[in-house]
Amino acid sequence: MMFNKDDFIQDCIKAVAEGQEAVRELVAEAVSDSSRVISELGEPEHAGIAPLYRSPELTIINFTWAPCMSLMPHNHQMFAVIGIYSGREDNIFWRRTDASIEAFGAKSLGAHEVVTLDHSMIHSVLNPIGKMTSAIHVYGGDFFAPDIPRSGWDHETLAEQPWDIEQVKTLFREADERFSLYAKSQR
Template sequence: MWNMEQFVADCRTAVDQDASHKSVAEVVDRAMRDPASVTQALGEPTESGIIPIYKSTDLTIVNVIWKPGMTVMPHNHEMWAVIGIYGGREDNIFWRRVADDPEGRIEAAGARALSTGQCAPLGKDLIHSVTNPIPKLTGAIHVYGGDFFEAERSEWDPENLTEHAYDMAKVRSLFED
């Protein structure tokens, strides 16, 4: 049976022993081997949200629940992340900066779909957008190698792909609408 307090402790120990994402990825991978247990411990998602589980200067753990059809614009984290899906699906488009573009534009560079029970690391410099393409809520545990809520980072306008300062309030409102 998955236990949130033990998961936090295991992530905390992993970061204390190895500041990279590698040890945390092993912890998340173990949890996602039994996604039903994670769902049982957290509760079946009933509404979208960004629910903090743990936050420090070098580690943030968040329960992210995506509503059907929801898309979050391209953004970066300025820290590594490990994403584990405990229910539903999350489609990621990966982006790269267009060389010498004065407005910081990006272009698509790849994609990856994550389904229930899967997890994936995201590098510190990665830019991605996320969509829940299915007609039900998607639940995911996101683990970040830093303070996700306070980090200065960027987002890109979804229409013209120009870079701007990340707006956490705007992102939170996407989950609340």
Template sequence: MFDKERFIHDCVGAVADGQGAIRELVAEVVSQGGAIMAELGEPRRAGINALYRSKDLTIINFVWAPCMSLMPHNHQMFSVVGIYSGREDNVFWRRAGGSIEAVGAKSLGVGDVTALERDAIHSVLNPIGKMTCAIHVYGGDFFAPPEPRSLWEHETLVEQPWDVEKVKALFEEAEARFNGWEQ
């Protein structure tokens, strides 16, 4: 059974051992997708739901609205992503001149885990018509990183400073769009 408090405790203890140790913990819990859903509840809204936050570690339950897309961005810290419901497609980017270019992709389904290095740039898409739920664990404070983060506009790929409030608004807009389609 998934126990949120136990998972947090285990991640706090493992963060000093690095990304590999966190990846093992995330892989173990997302293999029990239904148990996570039972503990955290059926998603009611898309959003960024912090389960734990400190300067060394952030654990987030991401709920992606159906057909939602998040622009390219970086984290400036390692991250581990595990899917427990739905699907998350990642496009990986690299800096090229004054912009970025796509260099790869990875599609994650239930039980899949991926690890991103601290300098990774990626965009995220929920390509399906239902909510996608994922546990993301970061090796630092996701909401107030010690180094400035960036995002790149979808259309122009122009780099801008990371704005967590803008990203939260995108989750709300994506959900509102989906709810409008359902009616």
């Protein structure tokens, strides 16, 4: 069975009404064969956030992480299903304390693996390898304009701050530029 972006979107629209587990099954099937996803979405060449679908109930994003890129702890305020179709993604899971947050677990995902996060989960993400990592992320709401404001935490101080999607887009752009400069210097 070939991965088809439009069919996947329509299936996710139907599945979101059934809940996170139904979405997880679709994402797991989609990333079970990386070549199918890459054939439809293209070979990852640049780090970035590429929305495939967005509505108040559902957002589907093709994320591509630059090599050795990290993203600060953050929450989503909605469920998330993350399926890796190339590369590796390391997640650290955090929980709130009286003063800040503390790490309490981790999960490393490789190609064909899926993780589900509930609406209250806080996580940070690292691409620990020297090549691009690509994943399909499906959210149970509008990732870019959630009903409940999101938070991010400073990498160093772990101080909570309002989530700023433009700052995150800048982080992806800067990581992509660093990787491009590095790749050129290696030729």
